[in-house]
Amino acid sequence: MGSVHRVVVLAPDGVYPFDLGIPNRVFGAAGGRYEVLTCTADGRPVRTNADFSITVEHGPEALRTADTVIIPAFDTPEVSRKAATAVAAALAHVAAGTRLVSICTGAFVLAAAGLLDGRPATTHWTLADLFRDWYPQVALDPDVLFVDDGDVLTSAGAASGIDVCLHIVRKDHGSELANRVARICVVPPWRDGGQAQYIEHPVPEATANGTGAARQWALENLHKPLTLVDLAEHSHMSLRTFSRRFSEEVGMSPGRWLIQQRLTRARHLLESTDLAVDDIAGHVGFAGGTSLREHLHAAIGVSPLAYRRTFRGV
Structure with a gap:
């Protein structure tokens, strides 16, 4: 504009x-x-x-x-x-x-x-x-x-x-x-529109082990094929306990959060670099360009190339 x-x-x-x-x-x-x-x-x-x-x-x-x-x-x-x-x-x-x-x-x-x-x-x-x-x-x-x-x-x-x-x-x-x-x-740069309005336990009990460290670790390793098992093991929790605590703290499932983070980083790379779509997919942990295209289209209704043209005119 x-x-x-x-x-x-x-x-x-x-x-x-x-x-x-x-x-x-x-x-x-x-x-x-x-x-x-x-x-x-x-x-x-x-x-x-x-x-x-x-x-x-x-x-x-x-x-x-x-x-x-x-x-x-x-x-x-x-x-x-x-x-x-x-x-x-x-x-x-x-x-x-x-x-x-x-x-x-x-x-x-x-x-x-x-x-x-x-x-x-x-x-x-x-x-x-x-x-x-x-x-x-x-x-x-x-x-x-x-x-x-x-x-x-x-x-x-x-x-x-x-x-x-x-x-x-x-x-x-x-x-x-x-x-x-x-x-x-001085506000968070991104909260997904689909995030829950009301989180039952937004702040974990002081004695509880939270999932914040696992989220930070995931953000530092988005290029890897991370799984729920990886995140739970990093937090030294069972899958069931980790999934429950994650949803209580973040307001969405670990899988949905991980896709959101991958898409956020992919959008930044589409806006700021000339990397090919397949290369961007690899940088953010999607299995390939097809997976990135499908997730981006589901999230915002456009292809990676159309998104790039919107912000870079290329």
Whole structure:
């Protein structure tokens, strides 16, 4: 993308200040590639869910100029059909083809506007039953951090808004810039959208042996044909114990995590080197170019060469 990409944040009444600030913080760290504006449905101030209100510079007319529209979360007591529909009406200003993004309860607004009908989406896991009751036509998945359905992206609560915004930077400009933005914001550079929203035991007991050392060892040896047995043996655990603890700590299975790490490194090499696809597959531990092609296509829907052309123009 050569020109500056305009992001317009539509602030509902009862908006969470944290969620409202995420787009400006993340996209603002992308070196001038994005411009972020904030508007409300009627141009008037809105209450936050904290002890203050906010005044914005723009009304709904700003939505007409947007390349991406983001709807942040608003307070749960304010989640009602009336409240969601009132904000959704402002989306009539959005031009066709504009990318739409929601954070947490912002998905209720997209659903109220009929923009999620028949599409996969997510929202905060605590509101899944309410969401399904109101919008049964949406294919809701409450177990993931975010869902990328092309021109519509939905994310779960709070910090997952950072994840989806970093994901957008990565889609638009590649892993190198997204990683730089993450470093500036002092957040993890990558959490897979399919990662669990809610991990039952996110921090192992102090007396327990964790899987962190095995994960670090795996990252240092991605070029090798690592197996679950290798990881368990490195942690001095049985397969069953290792798999259980890994899922408790990371929110996904060891096999899925390993594929994710291989793909992350492969994408970086596609963006930053001229290595052949088969060579990259070897560097990151896939059995061959065919395996890399299959996994990359399953993850993001494109071939390695198409991915490389997107970011390198070759």
